[in-house]
Amino acid sequence: MKLSRNRFRNIYIEYACESDAVTQHILKVFPHSEIIYINRYKELFSTPKHAYSLQKASTSLILARKTNNFLYSGSQFAQSTGFKNFFYNTILLNCIYDCHYCYLQGLFPSPNLVCFTNLEDFFSNTSTAISQRNNQGEPLFLSLSYDTDILAFESIFPFARRWIEYCSNNNNLLVEIRTKSTNFKTLSDIPSIPNVIFSWSLSPEIIAQNFEIGAPSPKSRLASIKQAIRMGWKVRLCFDPVILIKSWREIYLDYFKTVFQEINPMNIHDVTLGSFRMSSQHLKQARKHRPELGILHRDWKVNNGIASYGKEKREEISSFLRNELLQWFRPPQVSVW
Numbered sequence: 001m002k003l004s005r006n007r008f009r010n011i012y013i014e015y016a017c018e019s020d021a022v023t024q025h026i027l028k029v030f031p032h033s034e035i036i037y038i039n040r041y042k043e044l045f046s047t048p049k050h051a052y053s054l055q056k057a058s059t060s061l062i063l064a065r066k067t068n069n070f071l072y073s074g075s076q077f078a079q080s081t082g083f084k085n086f087f088y089n090t091i092l093l094n095c096i097y098d099c100h101y102c103y104l105q106g107l108f109p110s111p112n113l114v115c116f117t118n119l120e121d122f123f124s125n126t127s128t129a130i131s132q133r134n135n136q137g138e139p140l141f142l143s144l145s146y147d148t149d150i151l152a153f154e155s156i157f158p159f160a161r162r163w164i165e166y167c168s169n170n171n172n173l174l175v176e177i178r179t180k181s182t183n184f185k186t187l188s189d190i191p192s193i194p195n196v197i198f199s200w201s202l203s204p205e206i207i208a209q210n211f212e213i214g215a216p217s218p219k220s221r222l223a224s225i226k227q228a229i230r231m232g233w234k235v236r237l238c239f240d241p242v243i244l245i246k247s248w249r250e251i252y253l254d255y256f257k258t259v260f261q262e263i264n265p266m267n268i269h270d271v272t273l274g275s276f277r278m279s280s281q282h283l284k285q286a287r288k289h290r291p292e293l294g295i296l297h298r299d300w301k302v303n304n305g306i307a308s309y310g311k312e313k314r315e316e317i318s319s320f321l322r323n324e325l326l327q328w329f330r331p332p333q334v335s336v337w
């Protein structure tokens with residue numbers, strides 16, 4: 001999907017990052033946007049002037065400098081797939097897509113997209129964290145696409161490319177780039193390296209059409225996955241979140257068959273599977289922000305601060321779909337969340 005040069009009517013820029021290379025690059029991508037200078041992005045992002053839904057219909061881009069917290073310890077809601085030194089970073093806040101089930105709607109007060117422009121500070125802090133990691137026998141596992149879809153942003157600024165370049169000089173770093181994007185094609189000139197995993201989120205077409213608004217179709221994601229495999233990249237598939245709709249069993253089974261007719265499972269590093277879940281605090285806030293989204297207002301059950309299907313239903317979903325995936329994968333390759 002080609003990004004419109006009119007995607008952001010307004011771009012807000014902190015005075016402090018006006019001359020940063022990232023800022024200058026992005027301004028060339030959006031020559032028609034109105035530029036508004038601000039002191040600190042939080043003035044705009046933490047106390048939005050308009051209702052969330054209204055802002056979501058016409059999001060602005062905010063360019064800012066991050067001053068601390070260049071890495072965070074991995075949370076209980078994310079998948080570390082067993083790595084002990086698990087961190088994530090937030091070079092972007094929010095996402096250009098509009099998945100109706102996304103927790104970002106409850107995490108942040110505004111849907112506007114924040115892009116931090118001091119990339120070099122992220123690299124230097126990551127280098128320090130690598131050298132100081134607790135478990136020196138394992139690499140530092142860094143999730144790059146955490147509160148965002150970083151690859152979806154690649155045509156605005158090539159963050160994924162820059163991180164891959166950084167990874168190629170840091171063997172003690174393992175990076176995961178989770179995405180629904182088809183922008184992988186913009187990376188097709190980069191030779192694959194073993195310490196980057198591309199994780200594509202996949203859903204049956206009917207789920208994507210109803211809930212993954214603005215994201216590329218699952219079919220086009222498959223084309224990107226095939227290209228990444230051909231080039232020798234490590235690829236993880238994430239069937240997550242599983243959303244229950246009428247005939248969900250048949251729909252997911254048909255979808256698995258479609259995927260594994262197209263892709264040889266032997267070429268897949270591993271698979272994750274997870275039902276819809278969200279912190280109950282984020283769900284509460286997301287419901288306020290998006291009263292129009294039916295999926296947020298379903299009768300979710302809360303257990304230990306996590307809103308999801310009830311325990312029995314979650315177990316039914318996991319065991320049913322995991323068993324199906326085991327037709328194609330060995331048990332250690334399938335992580336259930």
Ligand code: SF4
Nearest residue numbers: 095097099102148149
């Ligand atoms: S792609 Fe991921 S981060 Fe972006 S809206 Fe969808 S779920 Fe949220």
